[in-house]
Amino acid sequence: MGTYGYAxxxxxxxxxxxAKSDICSFGVVLLEMLSGRRAIDKNRPQGEHNLVEWARPYLTHKRxxxxxxxxxxxxxxxxxGAQTxxxxxxxxLSYDAKMRPSMDSVVTILEELQGSSETEKNQESKGVTKQASAVSAGKNSRKPRRKSLGATKETGPNPRPVIHSR
Structure with a gap:
């Protein structure tokens, strides 16, 4: 039985x-994760109650x-990553079930995205570790320089260096 908002x-x-119905439902879950909204929310303003109907026009334009x-x-x-x-x-969420990806394709895309994210984290942590060891060894008497915003990876509306902690 389908759940309203996910069916x-x-x-x-x-x-x-x-299986293609399940893919559509998973698309709704992806939207919930991106937006932080529920699939159906009657507390939202008119025209925003149904997440898919509200978000679809925005998803077609990268900007x-x-x-x-x-x-x-x-x-x-x-x-x-957000655009992906x-x-x-x-x-x-394609209206035509035949146009929806297989779950294998979905998993592949998500794994690739996760892999690229982990690579970025590893590169960032190695850069911080090298910088910290150089400072602690006294090889660099000046304060470590922060990367300029131009050197950071692309981010959302408020670009800033991303610090990952474990």
Whole structure:
């Protein structure tokens, strides 16, 4: 049985659930993660009750996806990663079930995104470690220089260096 707000259009018209129906529902979950909103929220203003209907127009334009992104993330994400997830969500939410990706494709995209994120974290931590060891060894008597904002990875609406802690 489909849950309102997550049900694929073909399920609503036929009552039949398929693997592609699940992909559509997963697209809604991706949107919830990006936006920090619920699939259905009657407390939102008119026209924003249904997350998919509200977000779909913004997902089709790379420059408008910031309107969908949860402001509580405060730019702590890569722009390319956010765009990838938004594009994946839009593909999962295709009206035509045949146009939706397979779950294997979805997993591959998410794993690639996770891999690139881990690579960035490793590169950042190695840079910080080298800098810290040089300072502690007295090789660099000046204060360590911060990277300029131009040297940081692309981020959301408030670009700033991203500090990852473990």
């Amino acid at each position: 694929a259009p073909e399920y609503l018209s036929t009552g039949h659930l398929t 408008k996806i910031f309107r969908v992104l949860d402001t509580r993330l405060e730019g702590q994400y890569s722009l390319s 997830i938004a594009a994946l969500a839009l593909e999962c």
